[in-house]
Amino acid sequence: MNAVADIAIDVHGLTKRFNGLVAVHDLSMQVRRGLIYGFLGPNGSGKTTTIRMLCGLLTPDEGEGTCLGYDIRTETDKIKSQVGYMTQRFSLYDDLSVVENLEFVARLYGMPDPRGAAQAMIERLGLQQRGTQLAGTLSGGWKQRLALGACTLPNPQLLLLDEPTAGVDPRARREFWNEIHALAGEGLTVLVSTHYMDEAERCHEIAYIATGELLTHGTVHDVIADSRLVTYNVTGDGLAKLAGELAARKGVDMVAPFGASLHVSGRDAAALEAAIAPYRKSKSLRWEHSEPSLEDVFIELMGRDRSGKPDRTKTKTQ
Amino acid sequence: MSTLTDLYTHGFWRRVGAMIRKEFIQLRRDRITFATMITIPLIQLVLFGYAINTTPRDLPTAVLLQESSDVGRSILKSLENTRYFKVTHQVRDSETFDRLLASGSVLFGIEIPTGFERALRRGDRPALLVAADATDPVAAGSALGALGQLVQTALQNDHAIPATTASAFEIRQHARYNPAGRTQLNIVPGLLGTILTLTMLIFTALSVTRETERGTMESLLSMPITPLEIMLGKIAPYVLVGFMQAALILVAGVVLFDVPIVGNLFLLATLTTLFVATNLSFGYTFSTLAQNQLQAIQMSMMFFLPNLLLSGFMFPFAGMPVWAQWVGESLPLTHYLRIVRAIMLKGSTLMDLHYDALVLAGLMLVAMSIAVTRFRRTLD
Incomplete structure (x- = not known):
């Protein structure tokens, strides 16, 4: 019982196909309670499908597991009563006011004092001025706060947030993350999918998914270290031309421009050194050995996935 | 001004053509709508062509x-x-x-x-x-x-x-029951049923598809509410709306056309409520079967037409061939027409009308069962 109590999400071999197309393939993951778990990956990689399987909105074709200790196939009703799911697209009622939306949710979950609960949430969200405003007329940032408020209102144990900050300005994003950390501090488990690297770095643990497969997971530090990526930061003249030349060379696995500099990375340190040796002599270029960023790691993972090379991390996640 | 003129003279048909092309592509994507456009006119034509006979028989x-x-x-x-x-x-x-x-x-x-x-x-x-x-x-x-x-x-x-x-x-x-042979005496009760059928169907036919199209269904499904609860919650408000609509038509019928209500008003109200709920259930069922609002409307129309034509409202029920009478027997309006004409004009009691009332209740339960079992609880 203790082992179960400590783990919020524990799924194995989840597979989901739509009309023969594989959306999620053999995905296994474990999320400990009280963590903010970042779920990263490009568009169409299977993040939304995975989240929907976790909260009972989709039935997996293969695989099984538990969410908050409840079977994701047979106990979806229990999962629904304890999980808050924030959809990617705003899914509250546009033609209901902020208060009415919150009270509706409170009543569906059978909360004893729906009015009081809605009012308390409005104060927590700082929406006092907009309580009677129709949800459809709120700005993007306010809609997103309201949606978060609605899914935390019934005091769930687990939050599933599907790209909650897409299309929201940086300040609103920052406030949103402060709120998520506050919730995690209260003991909530949060699974949040995102595209943003800075958001990934605010998570306790992350997982990276591409074309339906979980490629790597762990803390940000672990993921970077596991990648064994060696990265050089190059500044100087003619970087665009250099990028083209380097990308073609053996031993260079990734070349990515970052502002006025170029990140050149390789998985095999010796091969990379050999590849860049001719260019290191150039007077117009300055080479610095640097720590790969999370973005370097992900871009490299994505590239590797597309090129179809076997990946080392896959066996590890199983 | 000149730019507007330019806009109308240069490439006008090209843009109209682009719009036409886009509409056709979207039409073709919606398979069910496309199929109904071809099959429905044929089915309806054959159905009504053979069924309707203005000379009554037997x-x-x-x-x-x-x-x-x-x-x-x-x-x-x-x-x-x-x-x-x-x-x-x-x-x-x-x-x-x-x-x-x-x-x-x-x-x-x-x-x-x-x-x-x-x-x-x-x-x-x-x-x-x-x-x-x-x-x-x-x-x-x-x-x-x-x-x-x-x-x-x-x-x-x-x-x-x-x-x-x-x-x-x-x-x-x-x-x-109508010694003066006044048309209104027959038309007003019939219209009551026809109008209620149409409005009630549309009210609920859009209720589920609207949630799906607006995206609110996804969050609704992730919350702890069952299909039965959703259905009852969506139908109940419109029972009240339908009841008020019926009252309005009746009052107007009495005041404007001097139509009598010979029978028990309470019985009429009760059975009207049952009829309203039956139609709402049918509308709701279409809503759970349709993939979008357009399909839901088409299904409702497909259901409304036989109600209008085979119930005995427009053409004599007794004039139809037996198979068409069986179709008519399975439509709510057929039974409600008998009920409303009997109560308003003949003063019939529940004893006289228990068969039609039971069929209405049965139809409602069938529609509700289909709706609850066909309701998609997941997004699979």
């Missing part, structure tokens, strides 16, 4: 024979030989006769009074009493018109009366 008729005579038997036989009447009941007393008409079991009652034969032979021009249920005027009208000639010919053929006699008897018609 109208259920009761005969009250107060004497046993050759003439009586001859009339009975001639009635049965025609396609207009079908003698379903032979009764001996006028109470049974009246009850059959009141309950709607028969549309016609023909009474052959005591001493009819003797009076006929004496040339006294006795009266043949014909009571017609005029709550369904279309059915009653043409049959009544045919009756006189029919009986006359039959009697002459059987040599009951001399062939030369122009008119040996008189037919005394009694259009029961």
Whole structure:
């Protein structure tokens, strides 16, 4: 019982196909309670499908597991009563006011004092001025706060947030993350999918998914270290031309421009050194050995996935 | 101004063409809509083409024979030989006769009074009493018109009366429940049912598809609410709306058209509520089957048309072939029409109407069961 109590999400071999197309393939993951778990990956990689399987909105074709200790196939009703799911697209009622939306949710979950609960949430969200405003007329940032408020209102144990900050300005994003950390501090488990690297770095643990497969997971530090990526930061003249030349060379696995500099990375340190040796002599270029960023790691993972090379991390996640 | 002129002169048709092309592509993507556009007109044409017959046939008729005579038997036989009447009941007393008409079991009652034969032979021009249920005027009208000639010919053929006699008897018609033959008396109750069918269907037909299209369904499904709860919650408010709509039509019918409400108002209100709920359930069922709002509307229309045409509102129910009558029996409006005409014009009681009320309730339960079991609880 203790082992179960400590783990919020524990799924194995989840597979989901739509009309023969594989959306999620053999995905296994474990999320400990009280963590903010970042779920990263490009568009169409299977993040939304995975989240929907976790909260009972989709039935997996293969695989099984538990969410908050409840079977994701047979106990979806229990999962629904304890999980808050924030959809990617705003899914509250546009033609209901902020208060009415919150009270509706409170009543569906059978909360004893729906009015009081809605009012308390409005104060927590700082929406006092907009309580009677129709949800459809709120700005993007306010809609997103309201949606978060609605899914935390019934005091769930687990939050599933599907790209909650897409299309929201940086300040609103920052406030949103402060709120998520506050919730995690209260003991909530949060699974949040995102595209943003800075958001990934605010998570306790992350997982990276591409074309339906979980490629790597762990803390940000672990993921970077596991990648064994060696990265050089190059500044100087003619970087665009250099990028083209380097990308073609053996031993260079990734070349990515970052502002006025170029990140050149390789998985095999010796091969990379050999590849860049001719260019290191150039007077117009300055080479610095640097720590790969999370973005370097992900871009490299994505590239590797597309090129179809076997990946080392896959066996590890199983 | 000149730019606007330019816009209209340069590439006008090209842009119209682009729009047309886009619309066609979208139309083709919606397979169900595309299929209904071809099959529905065909089905409806064949269905109604064969089903609708403005000349009624086999109208259920009761005969009250107060004497046993050759003439009586001859009339009975001639009635049965025609396609207009079908003698379903032979009764001996006028109470049974009246009850059959009141309950709607028969549309016609023909009474052959005591001493009819003797009076006929004496040339006294006795009266043949014909009571017609005029709550369904279309059915009653043409049959009544045919009756006189029919009986006359039959009697002459059987040599009951001399062939030369122009008119040996008189037919005394009694259009029961609507003696003045006013159209409004039949139309207003019928319209009540027709209007309620249409509005109720549309109210709920959009309810589920709207949530799906707006994206609110995804979050609704992730919350702890069951399909039955969603259905009851979505239907209940419109029961009230439908009830108020019915009250409005009734008050307008009484005030503007002087339509009487002979029967029990409470019974009428109860059965109207049942009818409203039945139609709402059908609308809701379409909503759970349709993939978008357009499909839901099309399904509702597909359901509404037979209700309008095969229920006995526009064309006599008795005129339809048996298979079409079975189709009619499975439609809520058919039963409600009988109920509302009977209560308002005849003062019928629940005892007379229990069959139609039970069928309405049954239809509602069938629709609700389909809706609850077909409701997609996941996004699979």
